[in-house]
Amino acid sequence: MNAAHRVTESLITLLLVGWFLPAWAQQDKAPQKLIEGAKKEAKVKLGLTMRWQEAGKPSGQKIVETFQARYPFIKVEYERVGGSRERERVLTELAAGKVPYDVTVLSGTQLDIVVKANLAEPVDWRSLGVHPRHLHPDRFGVYYRSQLVGILYNRKLIPDAVGSKLTWEDCANPKWKKKVAMDNRPRYLEIFYQPHVWGREKTLAHARQLGANQTIFERSRSAAVSKLTLGEYPIICGANYSHYREQIAYRGINHIGFTLAEPVPVPHGDIVFIPRGATSVETAKLWVVWSVAEEGQRVLDSVEFDGSPFIAGTEPNKILKGKKTATYEPQWESKAEDLLKEILEAVGLPVVQ
Amino acid sequence: MKEGRSAGAWLFFFFVVVVLLWLILIPLGQMIVSSFRTGHPVAPGPFTLKNYLVAYFNPLTYRMIFNTVLFAGAGTAITVSIAVLFAWLIERTDMPLRNLCWSLLLIPMAMPGLLFSIAYVFLLSPRSGIVNVFLRALFGEIGIEVSEGPINIYSLGGMIFLDGIRGVTTVFLLVVGAFRMMDPALEEASWAAGARNWTTLRRVTLPVLWPALLAAIIYEFSSSMESFEAPLVVGLPGGVYVYSTMIYISTREPLPNYGLGATFAVSYILMAVGFAYFYQRAILRQSERFTTVTGKGYRPRIMALGRWRYLALGLFFGYFFIAVALPLGVLIWTSLLPAYQPPSMEALAQVSWQNYRLVFNEPQVLRTAWNTVVITLVTATTTVALAFSVSWLVVRTKVRGRFALDGLTFASHAIPGVVVALSFILLYLQPPFRYLGLYGTVWIISLALITQYVAFASRSTNAAITQIHRELEEAGEVSGAGRLRIIWQITYPLIRPAFIAAWIWVAAHAVRAFSIPLLLASRENRTLAVMLWHYWDEEANQPAAAALGVVLILFLTLFTFSGRVLISRGFSQK
Numbered sequence: 001m002n003a004a005h006r007v008t009e010s011l012i013t014l015l016l017v018g019w020f021l022p023a024w025a026q027q028d029k030a031p032q033k034l035i036e037g038a039k040k041e042a043k044v045k046l047g048l049t050m051r052w053q054e055a056g057k058p059s060g061q062k063i064v065e066t067f068q069a070r071y072p073f074i075k076v077e078y079e080r081v082g083g084s085r086e087r088e089r090v091l092t093e094l095a096a097g098k099v100p101y102d103v104t105v106l107s108g109t110q111l112d113i114v115v116k117a118n119l120a121e122p123v124d125w126r127s128l129g130v131h132p133r134h135l136h137p138d139r140f141g142v143y144y145r146s147q148l149v150g151i152l153y154n155r156k157l158i159p160d161a162v163g164s165k166l167t168w169e170d171c172a173n174p175k176w177k178k179k180v181a182m183d184n185r186p187r188y189l190e191i192f193y194q195p196h197v198w199g200r201e202k203t204l205a206h207a208r209q210l211g212a213n214q215t216i217f218e219r220s221r222s223a224a225v226s227k228l229t230l231g232e233y234p235i236i237c238g239a240n241y242s243h244y245r246e247q248i249a250y251r252g253i254n255h256i257g258f259t260l261a262e263p264v265p266v267p268h269g270d271i272v273f274i275p276r277g278a279t280s281v282e283t284a285k286l287w288v289v290w291s292v293a294e295e296g297q298r299v300l301d302s303v304e305f306d307g308s309p310f311i312a313g314t315e316p317n318k319i320l321k322g323k324k325t326a327t328y329e330p331q332w333e334s335k336a337e338d339l340l341k342e343i344l345e346a347v348g349l350p351v352v353q
Numbered sequence: 354m355k356e357g358r359s360a361g362a363w364l365f366f367f368f369v370v371v372v373l374l375w376l377i378l379i380p381l382g383q384m385i386v387s388s389f390r391t392g393h394p395v396a397p398g399p400f401t402l403k404n405y406l407v408a409y410f411n412p413l414t415y416r417m418i419f420n421t422v423l424f425a426g427a428g429t430a431i432t433v434s435i436a437v438l439f440a441w442l443i444e445r446t447d448m449p450l451r452n453l454c455w456s457l458l459l460i461p462m463a464m465p466g467l468l469f470s471i472a473y474v475f476l477l478s479p480r481s482g483i484v485n486v487f488l489r490a491l492f493g494e495i496g497i498e499v500s501e502g503p504i505n506i507y508s509l510g511g512m513i514f515l516d517g518i519r520g521v522t523t524v525f526l527l528v529v530g531a532f533r534m535m536d537p538a539l540e541e542a543s544w545a546a547g548a549r550n551w552t553t554l555r556r557v558t559l560p561v562l563w564p565a566l567l568a569a570i571i572y573e574f575s576s577s578m579e580s581f582e583a584p585l586v587v588g589l590p591g592g593v594y595v596y597s598t599m600i601y602i603s604t605r606e607p608l609p610n611y612g613l614g615a616t617f618a619v620s621y622i623l624m625a626v627g628f629a630y631f632y633q634r635a636i637l638r639q640s641e642r643f644t645t646v647t648g649k650g651y652r653p654r655i656m657a658l659g660r661w662r663y664l665a666l667g668l669f670f671g672y673f674f675i676a677v678a679l680p681l682g683v684l685i686w687t688s689l690l691p692a693y694q695p696p697s698m699e700a701l702a703q704v705s706w707q708n709y710r711l712v713f714n715e716p717q718v719l720r721t722a723w724n725t726v727v728i729t730l731v732t733a734t735t736t737v738a739l740a741f742s743v744s745w746l747v748v749r750t751k752v753r754g755r756f757a758l759d760g761l762t763f764a765s766h767a768i769p770g771v772v773v774a775l776s777f778i779l780l781y782l783q784p785p786f787r788y789l790g791l792y793g794t795v796w797i798i799s800l801a802l803i804t805q806y807v808a809f810a811s812r813s814t815n816a817a818i819t820q821i822h823r824e825l826e827e828a829g830e831v832s833g834a835g836r837l838r839i840i841w842q843i844t845y846p847l848i849r850p851a852f853i854a855a856w857i858w859v860a861a862h863a864v865r866a867f868s869i870p871l872l873l874a875s876r877e878n879r880t881l882a883v884m885l886w887h888y889w890d891e892e893a894n895q896p897a898a899a900a901l902g903v904v905l906i907l908f909l910t911l912f913t914f915s916g917r918v919l920i921s922r923g924f925s926q927k
Contacts, residue, residue: 047876051892055691079876082891085605093875095395095782096792100876109608116396184606219589219606222893230481230693251692340608348413 031128034289035071037282043075044283047090047101049145049270050304051080054250059303066299067290074283081105083220084185094119099277102284105270109337111141114273121274123285133310134292136271137330142288145242145269145306148316149188151259152239154228163235163257168192171237172209180235181216181224184349188238188265190328190339197263197326200342207346217349229253238265245305245315260319263326266309268333361836366752369742373758376804377765380776381622387779388615394782404616413594414617421595424512424584425577431517432573435672436524437566441554444532446656448665457669461522461676463909465865466582467882468902470515471889472680474586475687475899477506483683486695507591515583518676520576524569531565537654550656571632578625579769581868586889596621600771601872604778611779618772629767681906688900708900718901721884724795725864728880731795732802733860737852739803740810741818745840748818749826759811766808770801774872777801793875801869806862810855817851818844857916864912865905881905 038044050060058065064076081090081104091110093100095117106114114120120140126132134143151171153163168188171180189207192198198206216233218224225243228236229251244258272291274284290296294311301307307314332339388405392398408414442448443455461469476484479501489499505511539561543553559566584598594602596617603614658665687693689704712718740762746752747759768776777800781792791797821844829839845852870880879887885905888898 086891088605088609089875091393091395092778092782093793096787096875097790098793098875098877113393113396119395214592216590217592220890220893223890226692226893226895227478227481230478232478232480337608344608 031289034128034282034286038071038280038286039073041280041283042073043077044103044280044287045077045079045101046287047079047081047104048272049081049105050300052078054246054303057250059250062303063291063296063299066295067287070290070295071286074286076287083222094275097277099275099279101275102278102280103272103274103287105144105272106141108136108141108268108271108333111136111138111271111273114275115140119276121276121278121281121284123274125288128285128289130289130292136268136273137334141271141273142292143268143270144272144288144292145300145304146308146316147187147267147269147306148241148260148309148320149238149265149267150241150244151261152225152228152236152244153257153259154231154234155255155257157231157234158257160257164259166235166259166261168237168261169206171215171235172206172213174209174213176235177213178216179233180210180213180237181218181228181233182210182236182238183221183224184217184219185340186210186238186343186347187267189343190336191265191267191326192263193339193343194326194329194332196329204342204346207343208348211346211348215347217347229256240306241316241319242304242306249305260323262324264320264323266316266320266325266327268328269306362746362750362752365742366746366750366755366758369739369746370754370758370761372739373743373761373807376800376807377761377768380773380780380804381768383780383783384615384618384772384776387612388619390612391610392612393609394611394779397783398612404610404612407613408616408620417594417596417599420509420593421578424509424516424595425574425580427513428516428520428577428580429570429573431513432520432524432577433566433570435517436521436569437528439521439669439672440525440529440532441558442665442669444529445558445654446658446662446665448658448662448669450666454666454669457673457677458522458525459913460673460910461519462861463906463913464677464680465867465882465905465909466515466519466580467586467867467886468684468906469519469680470583470586471895471898471902472684473506473511473515475683475693475895476679477504477511479505479507481693481695482506483695505591506587507593508587509591509593511587511591512583512593512595515587516577516580518672519583520573521672521676523576524573527569527572528562528565531562535561540654568632571628575625575628575632575767578628579771579868581771596624597769597771597868600775601868604775604872611775614775615779618775622768622772625769625772626764626767629764633763681903684899684902684906687896688903690896693895693899708896709904711897712900712904717879718881718884721879721881724878725880725882728795728799728802728870728878729860729864731799732806732863733856735799736803736806736810736859737814737856739807740814740855741848741852743807743811744814744818745844748815749823759815762811763808765804768805770805770866770868771872773801773804774869777873792873793877795878798870798873798878798880801873802859802863802866805869806859810859813851813855813858814848817848821847853919857919861909861912861916865909 046064048060050063052058052060060078060080064078068074068076079101081087081101084107087106087110090100090104091106091114094114111120115138122140125135125139125142130142135141136143151163151166151168153166155163170176171182186207189203192206193200193203218227221240221243224236225239225247227233229247239258241258241260244256247253247256272288274281274288278284291300297307297311297314301311301314301316305315307316309316309320311317328336387394387397389400389402390397391401391403439454439458443451443458448454474482476482479485482504485502485504488503492499492503506514535558539557540553543557548556579597581597581601584593584595585601588595589598589602600614600617600621603610603617686696688708689706690700691703691705691707694700743758743762747755777797778792780786781789781797791800825843825847826839829843834842865882866880867882867886870878870883871886874880874883881901882905885898885901888894888901
């Protein structure tokens with residue numbers, strides 16, 4: 001990438017920040033109609049990705065309590081829906097006619113299936129004040145949590161002088177053979193696949209080299225971070241910034257470092273939606289609108305460290321300043337499954353469609 | 354017999370056939386159909402051969418089949434070698450403390466395979482595993498510096514080790530009777546001819562016991578083929594795939610592909626059916642060709658080990674240390690820490706009951722415990738009742754097709770747990786069975802477990818009913834008792850010990866079942882084993898998983914003890 005491109009991207013980021021701030025400010029007040037509906041329902045069941053507590057300290061709990069402080073007439077039941085296996089569980093439950101939550105979370109691919117099977121409640125989120133930046137293309141879902149992806153390393157095994165300079169190319173460097181772990185859905189590579197980032201050839205060559213290096217592919221990001229802190233391997237490529245911060249803030253683990261290698265992949269976060277047949281639809285809408293607005297994102301940032309990068313003062317907002325980022329373009333996001341398939345094949349992982 | 358062909362018997366036969374078709378053939382049929390479709394069961398795609406092309410034109414599939422066979426073969430070799438050695442030492446030698454060893458060998462049954470695998474992750478993880486840390490320190494003392502290992506549990510070798518150690522108790526129980534009941538005449542003839550102990554063991558004892566050993570080998574090979582826990586806990590992180598995990602990840606990983614999972618399951622079943630067939634033949638051959646238990650009163654001669662006696666005992670305790678003490682110790686240790694770490698003074702200062710408090714204060718744990726109890730009771734009772742019904746029809750009636758019914762019941766033995774679960778997912782997520790509303794409930798898990806266990810229970814009830822002469826029931830008929838009263842007051846009391854034993858066998862397996870409850874898990878029907886996995890996998894909270902595991906082991910020990918008491922009471926009332 002040349003300097004001109006870098007300047008253009010920085011300008012776009014600044015424009016977006018400027019554009020978003022007024023929108024966030026407007027969203028603090030949810031439509032009165034929603035509030036009236038929520039008063040009648042008076043309860044909502046949430047199945048989202050945050051843990052209720054992290055090492056005994058409130059996390060999802062704090063978000064729920066902040067929501068209830070603003071809307072004290074709503075009783076909230078909360079359950080965690082963790083990784084991809086939990087989401088598949090939610091999907092099959094919906095298919096079986098069970099509606100476990102009023103608001104829950106799925107991946108983009110899973111939401112497509114749900115929409116096709118007519119299992120999601122259509123909502124005009126835009127008219128409820130949700131900014132277009134948060135709208136999933138099919139308009140059933142809303143992007144909730146942002147993600148910043150980087151390289152996590154164990155400082156006991158790699159000195160900061162080396163770790164802080166790690167690049168994405170280093171992840172496939174034979175120097176680190178058998179020492180790099182990553183998620184078995186390496187999202188950063190899906191983003192890099194796009195022509196305006198690395199492009200297909202470079203990404204697949206990188207993926208093949210990852211396979212040749214016997215990179216460790218973990219099925220659970222939390223488990224991977226836990227193993228890294230124990231010293232099982234020194235590097236995780238494609239780790240979430242929030243996981244790094246949680247280890248420090250909640251578990252007092254200070255022997256890990258995080259490098260925001262450029263371009264910093266900023267994949268869309270969780271997609272929340274309302275299942276068809278939910279019992280408290282209006283309250284569910286109110287929750288979603290509140291949670292993606294400024295108050296919801298600020299409290300999310302304070303406990304999970306992954307609030308919107310477009311809100312001044314959030315951790316992602318601070319650390320992304322001056323950094324080159326890479327996001328999904330809509331036309332490529334719709335092909336995410338195909339990209340992933342190619343990447344997994346190149347890596348040498350089994351079970352592809 | 355007239356009554357054996359009555360309308361009542363026919364109706365009952367029809368009912369049992371429908372139940373078995375519902376449990377076994379319809380799910381398998383649905384799975385075969387699904388193997389020819391793409392898409393998610395929620396929104397199935399068109400019919401196609403794509404899944405078969407993807408599966409069988411991919412070299413990874415053949416690698417997976419090779420891994421499966423090597424894993425099962427090597428695991429079986431280890432298991433059978435250890436089990437046969439202990440059966441021989443305990444039954445046919447003068448090794449000290451043999452009775453104690455017999456009882457100790459039952460203890461590994463109280464440790465579910467999932468916990469055993471998890472414990473060995475703590476022990477043999479390449480960098481942080483306690484054993485590796487100890488070995489590296491030892492190497493350091495003699496000037497050899499290594500940064501990791503030397504043992505890596507996340508490997509095919511690690512999986513084989515875990516599987517090989519885990520199955521010893523079952524195989525021991527399968528072969529120990531043959532060692533005890535063997536006619537000593539052949540061995541005595543060998544000794545009389547001047548052969549030494551080792552030669553007699555090699556040339557006489559083992560060949561005579563070969564049919565029993567073969568049956569045990571085939572049984573263990575089949576069990577290893579469908580083994581799920583070790584491949585899941587250490588195989589997947591190490592990139593080693595076998596059939597069971599391949600089917601699992603086809604449905605629960607990024608880009609789930611149920612059709613591909615069904616395609617793998619079809620070939621998996623064909624292999625499993627093949628082994629079930631050989632197992633059945635081996636059992637028949639054992640009963641027909643080698644009559645080693647005769648009507649003569651005898652007691653096999655005990656071999657004197659001389660100075661090797663204590664070495665043999667040391668060998669046994671070495672196994673016990675590896676199979677029970679070490680994994681249980683590391684689970685207890687981890688359950689007392691805020692985060693797993695190898696033993697040190699620093700770690701000792703952090704010991705607390707915090708994880709036990711977390712486990713006992715977690716409402717979901719109580720709910721999963723209740724689900725486990727319900728599933729165990731329903732599964733055990735229904736399975737044995739169904740098996741009893743099948744056996745009664747097969748042994749006591751002349752209804753045409755009764756042997757096919759017996760064959761159908763036994764066929765379920767060949768279906769691995771992950772395949773049963775996958776076939777149930779595919780069946781109960783699609784119309785018309787979706788409308789039964791069973792998916793996501795504890796009942797679907799019970800049904801799947803019944804499907805898996807009914808074969809074993811029916812063997813047990815078949816044998817029990819066969820042993821009861823018809824004249825007892827005929828006496829009841831002559832006295833004017835109705836059919837149900839005869840069954841309840843004459844047949845059932847006589848077969849009660851076998852009934853209780855089968856019930857306890859099924860309950861003991863249902864309470865720690867893992868693959869079926871995991872694949873069929875939903876918000877409402879999680880079991881304790883699934884909750885434990887949830888702590889381990891989704892939450893990455895190893896200490897909480899260890900704490901729940903310790904509680905589960907205590908519960909299973911209590912259950913095993915109660916079961917033994919119940920069995921002995923059942924027999925004493927006979």
